[in-house]
Amino acid sequence: MTRVWSFLPRMALLAFLIAFLWHPAWFAGLLRPLTENGAPPIYDQGSLALLTLDHLAIVAVATLAASLIAIALAVLVTRPSGREFLPLARSLVNIGQTVPPVAVLALAVPMTGFGEKPTLIALFLYGLLPIFENTLTGLSTVPANVMEAARGVGMTGRQRLWQVELPLAAPIILAGIRLSVVISMATATIGSTVAASTLGAVIIAGLTSNNLAFIVQGGVIVGVIAILIFDALRGLETLLARRAGG
C-alpha cells in the first residue's frame, strides 16, 4: 500500500508532463495571468516537445560519455599498475568541475563553432567529477574479506573487477550518475546561448521578451524531468543495493 502511495505522485507528475508537452494549449489559461499586454502564454517559436527531446538527447549523450570516461578512469587508478595516476586523474576531473560551464562554452565555441558541440563539452566536463569520485568510493569500499575471497577462489583481476568490484560498487556509482544527470539537466539550458537546441531557448525567449510565462514553463519542464529522473535512478539504486545485501 505505502508503495502505491509513494508511486502515485510521480505518476501524476509524469502524466502532467506528457500532457503539457503533447498539447501545451490546454494549459494556456493557467499561464495567461503571468503574461502582460496580451503576450502569448505558450512558447510559440518552436515545438516544446521537440526542444525537450533535444534537451534530453544532449544530456543523455553528455552523461553517457562522462560515465564511461569517469568510470574507466576510476577503475584505472584503482588497479595496482595505475595507482600512481590517482592524484593526476583527480586534479584533471576537478578542473572540469571548477571551470564554470559558461566559461567552457566561451572557450569551446571558437574551436567547435556554435551549436550542440560546445554544450556537450561543457556538460561532459561538468559531469565527470561526481561519477569519478563515487566510483572511487564504491570500488574502495568493497569489503576486504570479499576481495580476499575473490582472489582465493581463483578469479583473475578482470574477473574480480567485473564479477565482484563493479557489481558491489554499482549502487554508489549510480548515485554519482544521478547527481551528474540532474546537474546536466539544469546546466544544459545555458546551451541555448550558443545556439544549441535545448529548453534554455524557452527561458531565454521569456527573458528577452519579458514574458514570465515562458520562463516558468521552461523552468518547470526542466525541473519536473530532473525530479523524475532522480527518482527513477534512486529506485534503481535501492534495488541494486538490496540485491547486494544492503
Added chain:
Amino acid sequence: MIDIDTITKRYDDTEVVSDVSLSVPAGSIAVIVGTSGSGKTTLLRMINRLVEPTSGRIRIDGQDTHSLSPHVLRRKIGYAIQGHGLFPHRTVAQNIATVPKLLGWEPARIKQRVADLLTLFQLDPAAYGPRYPSALSGGQQQRVGVARALAAEPAVLLMDEPFGALDPVIRAKAQDDLRAIQRRFGTTIIMVTHDMEEAIHLGDRIAVMDGGRLLQYASPTEILTAPATGFVESLLGAADRPFRLLSLTTLADVVEPGTADGAPLSADATARDGLSALLWTGRDAAPVQSADGAPLGRVTRARLMAAARLPGQAPV
C-alpha cells in the same frame, strides 16, 4: 602431500612466519593452533599464494606452487576464509557455484553439486539456494563458505577457523561431515582453529605456532603426552589433558572380556564418553556392544582411568 619447506614471511622488519617447515601427507588433516597473531593465517595464505613468502618453498604433490599462475593454483585449492567472505551480491547457490563456474563445468553438473553440498550441510537447497548471504545466520554463512571451498572437489583444502560461529551441536555435526568428506575424497586439509577440542578431534597432526615459529608438529597423542615446551602444554590446557587423551581412544580399544549390568555402551563411543557414563550412573563397569548390537565384553572404570594416565607413569 603438502610440503612446506623453510618458509618465512617478513613485513618490513618483523618476521610474521619464521622458518617453518612441515609436511602434510596426502589425505590427512593437519590442524594449526596458536595464539592470536602467531602467524597461522599468514602461513595458510602462503600455500595458495595470497601471500608471497619472503623465502622458502611450498610443494603440492611434488610440484612447486610457483610453477603455476596464482589463479590457476587457487582454483585447485579450496579456501574457506576466516569470517566466510561470501559474495554479498550473489545468492547462496551462486556463491557455492563460483569455482566450478570458473573451471567451466556444465550447468547441470554445477546445479547438482550445489544441491548435494547444501544438503550435506543441512541446508535445504530449495529454501536456501536462492537466498542472499545477508539473509542467513552467521553459522549458516560459515557453512556456505565451507561448501563454496569444497565445490570443485579440490584435492587440497585450506580452512581458517571455519566453524568458529557454529553452536556446539552443529559444530560437532559439521566436524563429522568434514571428516566423512575428507575420507571419501581423500582430501588433504590444513585447518586453523582456536578450539583445542576441535584440533584434537579432527587433526591427524597438530602444528602449534607461537610468534611466527612452529613449536611442535606431532600427533594429538604425542602433543598431549609429550608437549615440546611449556607454552604447548598450557595452550592445550593442562587440567583437561586426561580427558583429551581419553577422547582419542574408543571403547573398542579398551574393551575386556566379561559382563556387566546396566545399559550397554557403544564400542564407537570415545573412552571419555564411556568414563563419563560410568561416573554419571555410579557404575564400576558397563557392557560394551558393537554398532549392530552384538555384545563385545565390558569396560571398567579402572581400565579407563589407566588409559587417562600419562604413559610411562606407574600406577600407584
